[in-house]
Structures are given as C-alpha cells and as structure tokens.
Amino acid sequence: MALSETYKKIAADGIWHNNIVFSQNLALCPLLAVTGTATNGLGMGLATLVVMIASNGLISVARHLIPNEIRIPIFVLLIAALVTLVDILMNAWAHELYKVLGLFIALIVTNCALLGRAEAFASKQAVKPALWDGLMMGLGFTLVLVALGATREILASGTLFANASVLLGSSFKFLEITVIPNYQGFLLMALPPGGFIMLAFFNRW
Amino acid sequence: MTQDTEWLKQVKTLSDKTLVWLKAWLAPEHLAGLRPTLKFQTGVLAGFALMASVLLGVTNCSTESTIQQRLNEDLKHTLAEVIPAELYDNDLLSDTTTIASAEYNIAADETLVYLAKKSGQVTAVAFKFTAPDGYSGAINMIIGIDKDGNVLGVRVLSHKETPGLGDKIETSKSNWILAFVGKSLAKLTPSQWAVKKDGGEFDQFAGATITPRKTVQAIYRSLQLFKAHQAQLTLQ
Numbered sequence: 001m002a003l004s005e006t007y008k009k010i011a012a013d014g015i016w017h018n019n020i021v022f023s024q025n026l027a028l029c030p031l032l033a034v035t036g037t038a039t040n041g042l043g044m045g046l047a048t049l050v051v052m053i054a055s056n057g058l059i060s061v062a063r064h065l066i067p068n069e070i071r072i073p074i075f076v077l078l079i080a081a082l083v084t085l086v087d088i089l090m091n092a093w094a095h096e097l098y099k100v101l102g103l104f105i106a107l108i109v110t111n112c113a114l115l116g117r118a119e120a121f122a123s124k125q126a127v128k129p130a131l132w133d134g135l136m137m138g139l140g141f142t143l144v145l146v147a148l149g150a151t152r153e154i155l156a157s158g159t160l161f162a163n164a165s166v167l168l169g170s171s172f173k174f175l176e177i178t179v180i181p182n183y184q185g186f187l188l189m190a191l192p193p194g195g196f197i198m199l200a201f202f203n204r205w
Numbered sequence: 206m207t208q209d210t211e212w213l214k215q216v217k218t219l220s221d222k223t224l225v226w227l228k229a230w231l232a233p234e235h236l237a238g239l240r241p242t243l244k245f246q247t248g249v250l251a252g253f254a255l256m257a258s259v260l261l262g263v264t265n266c267s268t269e270s271t272i273q274q275r276l277n278e279d280l281k282h283t284l285a286e287v288i289p290a291e292l293y294d295n296d297l298l299s300d301t302t303t304i305a306s307a308e309y310n311i312a313a314d315e316t317l318v319y320l321a322k323k324s325g326q327v328t329a330v331a332f333k334f335t336a337p338d339g340y341s342g343a344i345n346m347i348i349g350i351d352k353d354g355n356v357l358g359v360r361v362l363s364h365k366e367t368p369g370l371g372d373k374i375e376t377s378k379s380n381w382i383l384a385f386v387g388k389s390l391a392k393l394t395p396s397q398w399a400v401k402k403d404g405g406e407f408d409q410f411a412g413a414t415i416t417p418r419k420t421v422q423a424i425y426r427s428l429q430l431f432k433a434h435q436a437q438l439t440l441q
Binding site: 036062064065066067068069070073074077078080081084085088089091092093095099156157163185187190191 | 231233236237240241245246249250253254257260261264265268271272275278279367368369370377412
C-alpha cells in the first residue's frame with residue numbers, strides 16, 4: 001500500500017505538481033525551439049521521454065559508484081553518451097523516424113531537465129522508482145510540449161497536428177485537422193517570440 | 206578426462222571467488238568508504254569515460270555502413286524526384302563526374318554531377334547547388350537538367366527561411382518550385398529569370414520576396430554552369 005502510494009506521488013509530481021516546465025522551469029530552450037507545431041512538440045516529448053527513462057535507470061544503477069564530488073561530470077558524460085548512442089542507432093535502424101526526430105535527439109543533450117532529474121532523483125533512488133520517475137517526468141514534459149505546440153500552431157496557421165502522419169505513420173492522418181479554415185496566419189506565433197509569449201500565458205494561468 | 210574436470214573445477218572456484226569479491230566490493234557500504242578517496246574518484250571518472258567511448262566507438266563502427274546505405278537511399282529518392290525514371294537505366298550514384306563551379310556562386314568550388322544514362326547515352330544530369338544568399342542563410346537545392354538544357358525538376362533540400370513565409374519553396378508547402386519544370390536558358394531571356402516584382406517570369410510570395418528572388422537567381426546560375434559544361438557532360 002505504502003509502496004503504491006510512493007509511485008502515485010512520483011506520477012503526480014512528474015505530470016503536474018513538479019512538472020519540468022511549469023514548476024521546475026527547466027528545459028525551456030528545446031521547449032521554445034520545437035513547439036512551433038503540435039507534431040514537433042510530440043516528437044521532442046517522446047524522444048526526451050525515452051532518453052530520460054534510460055538516463056534515470058543508468059544513473060540509479062551506478063549511484064553507489066558515483067562520488068558526490070564528481071557526480072556532475074559523470075552525469076553529463078552518461079547522458080551525452082546515451083543521447084549519441086540513441087542518435088546513431090536511430091539513424092541506422094529507424095531512418096524514416098530519424099529524419100523527422102533527428103533534429104530533436106541532438107537537442108536532448110542540452111536538456112538540463114535530464115541532469116536535473118539525475119541530480120534530484122535518480123542518484124538517490126532505487127532503479128524502479130528512478131525509471132518510473134523518468135517515465136512520468138517525460139510524460140509531463142510531453143504534455144506541456146504538445147499543449148504549447150498545439151496552441152501556437154492553431155494561432156499561427158489555423159491547423160492542428162499538421163504532418164502528424166510523417167511522424168506517426170499514415171494511420172494517424174486523422175489527427176491532422178484544420179481548426180480555422182481560410183486562416184490568414186499569425187506569423188509571430190510560429191517564431192520563437194511566440195513561444196515566449198505563449199509560455200508566459202501558460203505559466204500565469 | 207579426470208584432468209579435464211579437475212581444470213574445470215579450478216576455473217569454477219576461481220570465478221566463484223571473483224564473483225564473491227566483486228559483490229563485496231560493489232556493496233554500498235564498501236563503496237561508501239571508497240567514494241571520498243581521490244584514487245577512487247579518478248578511477249571512476251576514467252572508467253566511465255572509457256566505457257562511454259568504447260560503447261560509442263563500437264556502435265559507430267558497426268552502424269557506419271548501414272547509415273551510409275540509408276543516406277544513399279535518401280539520395281536516390283531525391284534524384285528520382287528531379288530526373289524522371291524513364292530517362293535512365295544506370296546507377297546514378299556511381300555514374301558521377303566533377304566539374305569546376307567556383308565562378309557560379311553556388312557555394313562550391315567543385316560540383317559533383319550525377320549522370321543519367323539510357324543505353325550508355327547521357328540523357329540528363331543532376332547536381333546539388335546552393336543559393337548562399339537566402340534571407341536567413343544558405344538554401345540547398347538539387348536540380349535535374351535534360352541534355353538539351355531544360356529543367357526537369359528542382360527541389361529544396363534544406364533551408365532556414367522564415368516558416369510560413371519563405372518556406373513555400375518546399376514542395377510540401379506549395380507548388381511554387383514546380384514552375385521551373387521545362388524552363389531553360391533558351392526559352393527565357395536573362396531578364397525573365399527573375400521574380401515578377403523584378404520584371405521576371407516567376408511569382409514571389411506575399412511577405413517574402415528575397416527567398417524566391419535568390420532561389421530563382423541560383424537556379425539561373427546553375428543552368429549557366431550546366432551550359433558551360435554541356436558538351437563535356439553530355440558526351441560522357
């Protein structure tokens with residue numbers, strides 16, 4: 001009972017109470033860079049989610065080996081190696097997906113949220129909760145990215161999930177909606193300042 | 206036979222011993238004692254760095270050829286878009302030649318030309334070129350030209366133009382770039398190789414003039430490059 005309570009708390013923290021963007025205010029750089037459309041947000045979110053689970057797991061496994069004084073260089077080393085590995089392997093074995101997500105994978109290295117989770121959680125916890133935390137934090141991040149991407153996309157070009165079939169396969173064509181037909185477009189929202197403005201609104205609310 | 210089992214037994218006890226020792230060494234309490242020592246810290250950092258580099262090196266070596274293959278497939282795909290399949294029966298990727306292109310301002314001193322051949326005769330060529338002066342950086346393109354100098358197709362490979370305005374040069378955003386098909390230096394005068402705003406033949410985009418202007422100019426230069434080497438290329 002107590003155990004499942006712990007996991008529930010990790011889930012609630014990851015998705016909402018301690019959300020990477022809204023509460024921790026981390027990972028803003030990739031956030032602003034890719035949330036021009038909901039599809040891009042989803043792609044970045046999923047890629048981050050996978051890498052975060054892996055990095056949390058790896059660091060939790062090695063937590064007794066890592067001395068406190070040099071933990072940051074080791075975290076950075078592990079995360080960078082992991083991201084590069086994912087980048088190479090995806091390029092070779094999932095090339096179609098890589099052409100869409102490749103841009104985001106490299107961006108994950110600079111994602112301080114991973115380092116943040118390694119420092120604040122994975123390095124102090126057993127493997128299972130660390131993996132769970134990675135999944136939940138990743139989900140929370142994905143949710144924010146999709147929400148912000150969707151809002152900006154609707155305001156900027158009047159569509160939602162444009163090109164989703166490129167990312168998810170043609171069976172997801174139904175996601176591609178034109179919300180506002182004959183929309184004139186609102187360029188500011190597609191550009192980085194639009195990301196800042198929208199994020200400010202989100203945070204305020 | 207007996208000697209064999211004896212030897213196996215020895216190996217087994219040795220590996221058991223190592224395992225017990227490793228377990229004791231990796232025990233959290235033991236590691237906690239080691240962690241503050243400088244020797245251990247140096248070793249751990251070096252160990253992790255070694256592990257990471259070996260892992261990445263092995264992965265890179267084992268996937269290099271696969272990645273190259275994927276990139277070749279991509280290139281073939283792109284080439285197929287600018288040269289119709291019925292024009293050639295050779296392998297475009299291996300039938301190439303290099304021409305000097307320094308004076309044509311397409312961001313390369315030498316350009317690799319893919320030769321499309323049907324029964325040994327060159328029917329068309331394709332090459333990558335760049336408009337170095339796009340609105341926000343270089344616009345990388347590929348063009349297919351038939352042996353008489355008519356454009357078979359142009360595609361934008363990568364660019365940094367403004368999303369929503371300048372990115373209409375992509376086929377996924379608009380059909381603008383298809384307007385070049387069938388055009389040639391012979392059919393249009395030099396002044397017609399420009400956007401309408403400059404008195405030429407080609408549409409500009411509302412809110413973005415520089416992107417299409419520079420694209421048209423680069424395509425014009427690439428055709429001039431082809432014309433300068435036409436005899437040499439089509440005789441190969």
